[in-house]
Amino acid sequence: MSSSTPVTGTATVVGGGPSGLMAAEVLAAAGLQVDVYEHMPSVGRKLLLAGRSGLNLTHSEPLDRLVERYGSAALVRDAVQAFSPAQLRAWCTELGEATYVGSSGRVFPTSLRATPLLRAWLARLQLQGVRMHVRHRWLGWATTPDGAIDPQRHRFQPAAGPGVIAGSDVTVFALGGASWPRVGSDGGWVPHFRAAGLDVRALRPANCGALVHWTEHFAEQFAGVPLKNVALGAGGEMVRGDAMVTATGLESGPVYMLSATIRNEIDRNGACDLTVDLHPDLALATVQQRLTQRRPKESQATALRRCLGLSPVAVSLMREATGNRLPTDPAALARLVKCLPLAVHSTAPIERAISSAGGLALAELDDHFMVRRLPGTFVAGEMLDWDAPTGGYLLQASFSTAVAAARGAIVWRDGAAAAPPSAH
Numbered sequence: 001m002s003s004s005t006p007v008t009g010t011a012t013v014v015g016g017g018p019s020g021l022m023a024a025e026v027l028a029a030a031g032l033q034v035d036v037y038e039h040m041p042s043v044g045r046k047l048l049l050a051g052r053s054g055l056n057l058t059h060s061e062p063l064d065r066l067v068e069r070y071g072s073a074a075l076v077r078d079a080v081q082a083f084s085p086a087q088l089r090a091w092c093t094e095l096g097e098a099t100y101v102g103s104s105g106r107v108f109p110t111s112l113r114a115t116p117l118l119r120a121w122l123a124r125l126q127l128q129g130v131r132m133h134v135r136h137r138w139l140g141w142a143t144t145p146d147g148a149i150d151p152q153r154h155r156f157q158p159a160a161g162p163g164v165i166a167g168s169d170v171t172v173f174a175l176g177g178a179s180w181p182r183v184g185s186d187g188g189w190v191p192h193f194r195a196a197g198l199d200v201r202a203l204r205p206a207n208c209g210a211l212v213h214w215t216e217h218f219a220e221q222f223a224g225v226p227l228k229n230v231a232l233g234a235g236g237e238m239v240r241g242d243a244m245v246t247a248t249g250l251e252s253g254p255v256y257m258l259s260a261t262i263r264n265e266i267d268r269n270g271a272c273d274l275t276v277d278l279h280p281d282l283a284l285a286t287v288q289q290r291l292t293q294r295r296p297k298e299s300q301a302t303a304l305r306r307c308l309g310l311s312p313v314a315v316s317l318m319r320e321a322t323g324n325r326l327p328t329d330p331a332a333l334a335r336l337v338k339c340l341p342l343a344v345h346s347t348a349p350i351e352r353a354i355s356s357a358g359g360l361a362l363a364e365l366d367d368h369f370m371v372r373r374l375p376g377t378f379v380a381g382e383m384l385d386w387d388a389p390t391g392g393y394l395l396q397a398s399f400s401t402a403v404a405a406a407r408g409a410i411v412w413r414d415g416a417a418a419a420p421p422s423a424h
C-alpha cells in the first residue's frame with residue numbers, strides 16, 4: 001500500500017521472517033494497512049543466517065519435479081505452482097538482486113548474501129506503509145468477555161512496558177518452526193494453538209546432522225574434514241555428495257537429504273544403520289580387483305590410498321567403523337569400501353537443524369490457508385506441517401505459502417466486507 005492507495009482494511013502479520021514479510025507485501029499491495037509483529041529486535045534473522053551459506057533461494061529443476069519435494073503436502077505443492085520459482089526469481093530481480101543457477105541447479109542471488117535483498121525488501125515494505133513492531137512477542141489471542149478466543153485480537157508483550165492488545169480484520173501467522181531458536185523461531189506458539197483445539201504435530205529436527213559415537217581420536221583428528229564424493233544410504237535410500245565429519249557425527253547435503261529417513265528409522269528401531277560407499281564411481285568388482293594389487297609389505301591403509309585413492313579421512317573412517325580391525329581379505333575389504341556401516345544413535349538436536357518437521361496440521365486449513373475453526377486467520381511458512389529437503393525448497397515454500405495465505409486473506413476480507421450485516 002503506498003500513500004496514494006486507499007486503505008481497504010487492516011491486517012496483522014505475526015512473525016517477521018520471509019513468510020511474514022511476503023504476506024505483508026501482498027496484503028499491503030491489495031490496499032490493507034498491515035502491522036507486522038516480531039519479537040526479536042529486527043526481522044528476517046533466519047533469512048540472514050541462511051544468507052551466510054549463500055542463500056539458496058529456490059531450485060531450477062522443472063516445476064513438476066520440484067513440487068514432488070513436498071511429498072503429500074498437496075496444499076504446499078499448489079501454492080508453489082501458483083507462486084513458482086520463476087516468479088520468486090523475478091521478484092528478487094525487481095528488488096535489485098538478480099539470481100543465477102549454480103552447477104547443482106540451485107538458485108542463488110548473485111551477491112550470495114541475504115543482506116542486500118532484505119534491505120531492499122524492507123525499504124519497499126516501508127514505502128507500502130507496512131508498520132513493523134519489533135520486540136513484540138505474541139502471547140496468544142485475546143478473549144471475549146465470555147472467555148472464548150477472539151481470533152482477530154492478539155496479546156503482545158513489548159520488550160518494555162505493559163502488554164498490548166492489537167486487532168485487525170485478518171491475521172496471517174508466520175511464526176516459523178523451532179530450529180535455530182536463537183534467531184527467533186522458538187515454537188512458543190505451539191501451546192497456544194493446541195489450547196485453541198488445533199492439531200499441532202510435534203516440532204522435530206529436519207535437514208539435520210546424524211550423530212555417531214566417534215572415538216575421541218577420530219573426532220579430534222577429523223572434525224571439520226569433508227568426506228568427498230561419497231554415497232550415503234539409509235532405509236533403502238541412497239544419496240551422493242560430500243558429507244562433513246563433525247565432532248559428534250556427520251553433517252551437510254547428503255546427510256540432510258536422509259535425515260527424515262534416519263529420524264524415522266531411529267523412531268522405529270532406536271538406531272539407524274547408515275552405510276557409506278566411499279567410492280561410488282567404482283563397482284564392487286573393480287574395487288576388489290584393484291585391492292588385489294596390494295604390495296607384499298604394504299599396510300591396508302596404504303593400499304586403500306594407493307590402489308583406490310581414498311583420502312586419509314575415508315581410511316580412518318573404515319578403521320573407526322571396524323574397531324581398527326580392517327580385514328586382510330581383498331573381497332571383504334572391498335565390501336567395506338562399498339558399504340561401510342555406521343551406527344547413528346540420534347539426529348542432531350533441533351537447535352542445530354536447518355528446519356523443523358511438524359507444525360500446524362494442514363488438515364486444519366481450507367484451500368486458502370485459512371484455519372477453518374478461526375475465520376479470518378491464515379497460516380504460512382515453516383509453522384505448517386510440511387517437510388522438504390535443502391536445495392532452496394524450504395524458502396520457496398515459505399514464500400509461496402505466504403503469497404497463498406495473503407491472497408486467501410484478501411479474498412476472505414473482501415467477502416466479509418461485502419456480506420450484508422447480520423440481523424440481530
Ligand SMILES: Cc1cc2nc3c(=O)[nH]c(=O)nc-3n(C[C@H](O)[C@H](O)[C@H](O)COP(=O)(O)OP(=O)(O)OC[C@H]3O[C@@H](n4cnc5c(N)ncnc54)[C@H](O)[C@@H]3O)c2cc1C
Nearest residue numbers: 015017018019039050056138176184185381382392394395
Ligand atoms: C542455518 C540455516 C540455513 C538455511 N539455509 C537455507 C537455504 O539456503 N535455503 C532454504 O530454502 N532454506 C534455508 N533455511 C531454512 C529457511 O531459512 C526457513 O525455512 C525459513 O526462514 C522459514 O521462514 P518462516 O518465515 O516460515 O520462518 P522464520 O524464518 O523462522 O520466521 C519466523 C519469525 O517469527 C518470529 N517469531 C517467532 N515466535 C514469535 C512470537 N511469539 N512473537 C513474535 N514473533 C515471533 C521469529 O523471530 C521469526 O522472525 C536455512 C535455515 C537455517 C537455520
